[in-house]
Amino acid sequence: MEVIIQPNQEAAAELVARVVARDLRANPHLVLGLATGRTMERVYRLLVQMHREQKLDFSLCATFNLDEYVGLSASDPNSYRHYMDHHLFRHVNIDQRNTHLPNGMAKDLDKECQAYEKAIARFGGIDMQVLGIGKAGHIGFNEPLSALRSRTRVKALTPLTLEQNAAMFGGLEKVPRRAITMGVGTILESRRCILLATGEDKADIVAKAIEGPITGMVSATALQLHPHCTVVVDGAAATRLTEIEYYRWIFENEPEWEFFRAVSPSVAED
Ligand code: F6R
16 A cells, blocks of 8 residues: 655645546546545546546546445436536546446346446456545445455445435435445455545544554455555645655655656645
8 A cells, every 4th residue: 555645635636636647548448436525526626627628538438436325316416426427427528328336226236236246347347446435434335344355235324424424415314324335345356546535534534544454344444455555645634644754755756656746736735
């Protein structure tokens, strides 16, 4: 695992967007795993900007989102399909037929989960998985005690997750209680993954995920098993990490990050 600390939220999101853009330029057929949530909104805004200003081309790539609520249709404003259309798909030249999210309205949810795994395999697996992290350490909707080898399945959401999402639904009682999510095992099979976490309310869980012991209670700790995982945080989310100096040294010195060290003028300091 590599940890990159950026000065602020914008710079952290910009780094993630630039890594995705670099991989997409290198491989126009990239299979991208995507996440939703507030943290990702900045990343998608920057990717849309790169599409408009630098002709970043999405026409040949395919996407697989991590999760979708059970019982919400694609047209529901709170569905993750709607989120993706709103924040990314509608604004870039992606072929909608190559965008995939689990169908939360499927009659047979188990069959839908198996079909989702098969679709990922048919596309040759996920090249680059983008991730956020919940306050209890979930990636996707892999809530505490998710098996580290779990596959796409239906998962009941914890009270903390329901609470975190309540505002978007206009009340706790309106948040769906279950979601379809890629499993931890599915995520670990991606060739590369990049997790973005920003803000001081993520500092505790970021420290547990990166420097704590691997445990099913915090599914993000499973990323320590991934052969090529980068965690990008801003200064606020990094405050509880113990090896900050080491992480900073890596970004400043390792050749892999040379291209990304120059901060673009669009990124303002906090
Ligand atoms: C959603 C997802 C979740 C979020 C996480 C963080 O597709 O995968 O794991 O990434 O809940 O959400 P925010 O960014 O809203 O704090």
